[in-house]
Amino acid sequence: MHELSLATSILDVAAAQLAAAGRTRLLRVEVAVGELAAVLPDNLAFCFEVLAEDRPALAGAHLDVQVRPLMVRCRDCGGEAHPPRPVMRCPACGSSRVEVSSGQELEIVALEVE
Numbered sequence: 001m002h003e004l005s006l007a008t009s010i011l012d013v014a015a016a017q018l019a020a021a022g023r024t025r026l027l028r029v030e031v032a033v034g035e036l037a038a039v040l041p042d043n044l045a046f047c048f049e050v051l052a053e054d055r056p057a058l059a060g061a062h063l064d065v066q067v068r069p070l071m072v073r074c075r076d077c078g079g080e081a082h083p084p085r086p087v088m089r090c091p092a093c094g095s096s097r098v099e100v101s102s103g104q105e106l107e108i109v110a111l112e113v114e
Contacts, residue, residue: 003040007047010108011058017111018057026052026061028112034068034103041065070103 014026029048033039048063073080074090075097083089089096 002038003043004047004051006039006106007044007051007063010048010063011051011055013108014061014111015055015058018113021113023113024057025114026058026111027114028062028064028110029108030064030066030110030112032066032068032105032107032109034105035070036100036103037106039106041067066109068102068105071101072098073101074098 010029010031014029018024018026031044033041033044044065045063048061052058052061069082071080072083072088072090074093074095076095077090077093079090079092080101081091083091083098088098090098
């Protein structure tokens with residue numbers, strides 16, 4: 001379950017930002033997780049909550065997870081679309097010469113602090 005290590009990293013970043021801003025309490029973290037990132041949002045949120053309880057400044061903080069869809073850009077026609085999975089082809093022209101433009105990311109989008 002790599003969500004445990006991801007939650008630890010998210011909390012570490014949040015704690016560092018909290019300290020740098022001179023704030024004492026984290027209320028909410030918003031993260032974006034790509035469809036292909038192999039992250040289970042419910043598991044990530046559970047791990048986040050459990051780990052946050054051990055850190056007074058982070059205890060009770062809420063994790064909001066936005067799932068970003070897989071998007072590909074076609075190298076042949078230039079179109080960008082959400083391809084039907086599991087086949088990675090351009091829905092417009094059928095080309096297999098596509099590159100992933102989003103859907104693999106895992107990023108902290110926002111922190112809400114007190």
